[in-house]
Each structure stands twice: as structure tokens, then as C-alpha cells.
Amino acid sequence: MGWKQKQLIKGIAIVIILIVAISIVNLYGINLGLDLEGGSHIVLEAQDTDTRQVDTETMNALYRIIESRIDQLGLAEPRIQRSGDRRLIIELPAVDEPDQAIQVIGRTAQLTFRNIDDEILMTGEHLRDARVSQDPDTRAPIILFELYDEGARQFEGVTRQYLGQQIRIYLDQDLLYQGTVRSVISHRGQISGFETLQEAQDIAVLLREGALPVPLRIEESRTVGPTLGQISIEQSINAGIVGLIFVLIIMIALYGVPGVAACLALVVYGVIFVGLLSGFRAVLTLPGI
Numbered sequence: 001m002g003w004k005q006k007q008l009i010k011g012i013a014i015v016i017i018l019i020v021a022i023s024i025v026n027l028y029g030i031n032l033g034l035d036l037e038g039g040s041h042i043v044l045e046a047q048d049t050d051t052r053q054v055d056t057e058t059m060n061a062l063y064r065i066i067e068s069r070i071d072q073l074g075l076a077e078p079r080i081q082r083s084g085d086r087r088l089i090i091e092l093p094a095v096d097e098p099d100q101a102i103q104v105i106g107r108t109a110q111l112t113f114r115n116i117d118d119e120i121l122m123t124g125e126h127l128r129d130a131r132v133s134q135d136p137d138t139r140a141p142i143i144l145f146e147l148y149d150e151g152a153r154q155f156e157g158v159t160r161q162y163l164g165q166q167i168r169i170y171l172d173q174d175l176l177y178q179g180t181v182r183s184v185i186s187h188r189g190q191i192s193g194f195e196t197l198q199e200a201q202d203i204a205v206l207l208r209e210g211a212l213p214v215p216l217r218i219e220e221s222r223t224v225g226p227t228l229g230q231i232s233i234e235q236s237i238n239a240g241i242v243g244l245i246f247v248l249i250i251m252i253a254l255y256g257v258p259g260v261a262a263c264l265a266l267v268v269y270g271v272i273f274v275g276l277l278s279g280f281r282a283v284l285t286l287p288g289i
Helices: 003-027 056-073 098-105 149-161 197-209 227-255 257-279
Strands: 039-046 079-083 087-093 111-115 120-123 127-134 141-147 166-171 174-180 188-191 216-224
Touching (some): 039 056, 039 098, 056 079, 056 098, 056 197, 127 197, 141 149, 141 197
Antiparallel strands (some): 039 087, 079 087, 111 166
């Protein structure tokens, strides 16, 4: 065997060792599905309003907005599906507080600007963006929002009309902010008064992804326990160990030394394969096992 061939073999061995090491590290971060880890199971039903009836277009819009809100929250592999003409079934692995999740994903999130007499001056339909920041003086969390041109023109007119007077900003029926207009504002503004950074982040997600076209009613909200998953994992591990032992015995008995090499290759392949699945944030479910 020449020097180049030896170097090539060494290089391949080093690459394989690195891949196996990375795969083993990734094994500890593998994501489990709702049936294995538990989580929240939520059923929401769309409601008709005076101005809009629930139809296919409405349900498609609801699906897109809720899916986007969940993605913004960074939840791993949620499951969203339609059920009938009006219902959405949402499964959130590793989320053990469904009520808190509903506050973010199922809220109508209609932003309105009102005067002290509670008259609506404008809505947030022209909102372009909403991001969390910090007040440079108090370091308290705030939301910086930006409006499209049409909204900017409306906001400029409102702030000019109510200069020196108080206006209120509502999300649905919850008061977010009340303050005095000190200057004419057009494209950009801010909302303050949040108690925690998490509260500001949740509100920013709702504003950024837009209001739901119709309100949603909670039909079912429950926490799914991982009992079935724990039993399945234990049984699968036991079955896998037994099966692997049988394969190794048969391979070594039939092929001897080449069988040992094949068994090692099989083990390395298995570790790399599962490690890659974990690295790509694939979710392990009961059917997957």
C-alpha cells in the first residue's frame, strides 16, 4: 500500500469519526412528536360575524395566519389540520399550557386607535411591521411599529388632529397604550407599557402576522400526556436491542471477520442516520419508530 493510499484511508477514517461524533451529539437533541413527548391539543371553530361569513377562503386565511403565528413562536413541528367546514385542529408538542398558546395563536388581534370617547380613529390593517425593542431611558420593553403609506397618511391625520390630546391603542378589547400625542407621526410609532419582554414579543407576533378575518371559539383544549410515548420508546429500545443482537450474531457466525466489519459498519450507519435526522430537526413519532 502506497503512501497516498494510506493518507487517503486516514482521511476517510477521520471524516467518518467526525461524522459519528457529530451524530452522537445530535442524538441528544432529537425532537419527539406529540404522541411521544406530550403537548397540547386544541380545537378551534371559526365564527360568523355581521360582515363576514365563514367560507373556504376564510378558512384558508385562518390556516395561513395561525401557521405563521406558530412559526414565529418557534414551536417544533406543530400539526395543523382542517376538520369539517369551520374547525382547525392544532397539536403542539412540548407545550403543556394550551391556554397560553391560545392567547397567541387564536386571538383575533384587531389593532385599533381610539380617542378618549372610545371612538375608533383608525385600525391596524395597514400595519407593515412590528418589532420588540427597549426604551433607551427606562430599558423597558416596547414595540416599534411601521405603517404602509396609506396607514401612514391616516396616522398622520389622526396625530395632527389630536395633537396635545390623549389617544388609546387597543388590541381587540385590551388597552395596550394610553398617552398624549406630542408630535405629528406618520410611518413609525411605538407602543409601551408592557410588564415583561415575553408579553411584548407575543403581542408583536400577533401584530406582525395580522388580524384573523373572523373570531375563533375554543371547542377543545387539553394537555396530552406522554405516557403512551414512554411505553412505546421503552418497547422500541428493547426490540431494537434484541433485533440488533440477533443480526450481529448471524452476521459474525456466517461471515467471520468480514461479518464483524459489516456489523461495525451497520452500527456506524445507524448512528449517522439518526444523528442526521436530529440535525435536520426531524421529529420522531410513534409511526416513525
